[in-house]
Amino acid sequence: MRSNCIMGLDLSTSCTGYSIFDKSGLIAYGKIKPKNKDWRERIEEQAVSLGNIMRKYHPIKAYVEDVPLKPGSSTLVKLGAMQGMILALCSQYNCKPIFLLPVHWRKELDLYDGTRQGLQRDILKQKAVQTVNDEFGIKLNWVSPKSKLNDDDIAEGILIAYSQIVKYRRSQENKSQ
Numbered sequence: 601m602r603s604n605c606i607m608g609l610d611l612s613t614s615c616t617g618y619s620i621f622d623k624s625g626l627i628a629y630g631k632i633k634p635k636n637k638d639w640r641e642r643i644e645e646q647a648v649s650l651g652n653i654m655r656k657y658h659p660i661k662a663y664v665e666d667v668p669l670k671p672g673s674s675t676l677v678k679l680g681a682m683q684g685m686i687l688a689l690c691s692q693y694n695c696k697p698i699f700l701l702p703v704h705w706r707k708e709l710d711l712y713d714g715t716r717q718g719l720q721r722d723i724l725k726q727k728a729v730q731t732v733n734d735e736f737g738i739k740l741n742w743v744s745p746k747s748k749l750n751d752d753d754i755a756e757g758i759l760i761a762y763s764q765i766v767k768y769r770r771s772q773e774n775k776s777q
Contacts, residue, residue: 608761617757725752
């Protein structure tokens with residue numbers, strides 16, 4: 601059974617935020633927080649969880665935050681492995697993966713305020729939580745920068761997919777004018 605659901609993913613080896621949208625709007629969201637200490641085992645844990653989500657909702661597209669290239673970083677290797685896992689899952693579940701750089705999906709939602717301070721990671725993450733709470737009436741947490749209680753992974757998992765819905769709506773409005 602195929603649906604017209606789309607998925608949004610904010611990948612990380614420590615916590616992945618996800619969202620599912622259908623024609624009615626946001627229907628599911630959450631985070632996958634693996635328990636293993638080894639990053640490879642955490643990826644395996646997440647593959648199982650994400651596979652279960654894909655099996656349940658049958659998304660036709662997965663919008664995934666792309667990895668900004670920073671040479672020499674072990675983070676690049678880990679996020680590359682996460683992307684490989686997503687590519688395999690998308691292939692298995694007949695879902696088209698679409699990778700979006702943070703600057704692109706944030707631009708669609710006007711999350712930059714044009715200031716130098718507004719480009720700081722913590723400011724952007726706090727703004728993501730606030731935007732989701734305002735837009736969807738959800739109560740995600742933002743405690744303070746670097747707090748483990750923040751729900752910015754979930755917020756970004758929602759906004760990555762939502763940015764493409766907003767982009768599509770704008771293109772439809774422009775066509776009708």
